Amino acid sequence: MSTLSRIFLQGPAATLPVVIALYVICFLGAWAESQVGAVIQVLLPSSAYYPGMGRVLDVALIFLVGLASHLNTWLLRRHLGLGERLLRHIPLANTLYGAVRFVLTAGVSPEHVEGAG
Numbered sequence: 242m243s244t245l246s247r248i249f250l251q252g253p254a255a256t257l258p259v260v261i262a263l264y265v266i267c268f269l270g271a272w273a274e275s276q277v278g279a280v281i282q283v284l285l286p287s288s289a290y291y292p293g294m295g296r297v298l299d300v301a302l303i304f305l306v307g308l309a310s311h312l313n314t315w316l317l318r319r320h321l322g323l324g325e326r327l328l329r330h331i332p333l334a335n336t337l338y339g340a341v342r343f344v345l346t347a348g349v350s351p352e353h354v355e356g357a358g
């Protein structure tokens with residue numbers, strides 16, 4: 242392969258992961274807005290709903306779960322542990338869950354990484 246071809250292929254190799262990540266984030270944000278936004282529209286009158294409230298609620302829920310996890314509440318640990326034990330008994334889910342958990346907790350803290358895998 243010529244130098245020119247290698248240089249050309251380095252462009253997509255450098256930009257494609259970023260583009261795919263941004264696309265997935267936008268897709269998941271739009272999907273979350275449609276799902277959670279629909280629930281909000283049922284609960285609130287139409288004059289009180291503004292586009293984007295679903296995403297705001299998603300971020301708030303994610304923050305609250307993170308806060309509860311940080312506080313290590315007994316109830317959350319018990320429910321997450323139950324869900325983890327259930328996933329560990331499903332062959333494909335076990336593999337995917339272990340990989341995702343490892344990637345997401347790799348830089349967080351050593352005690353979270355010990356249980357991964």
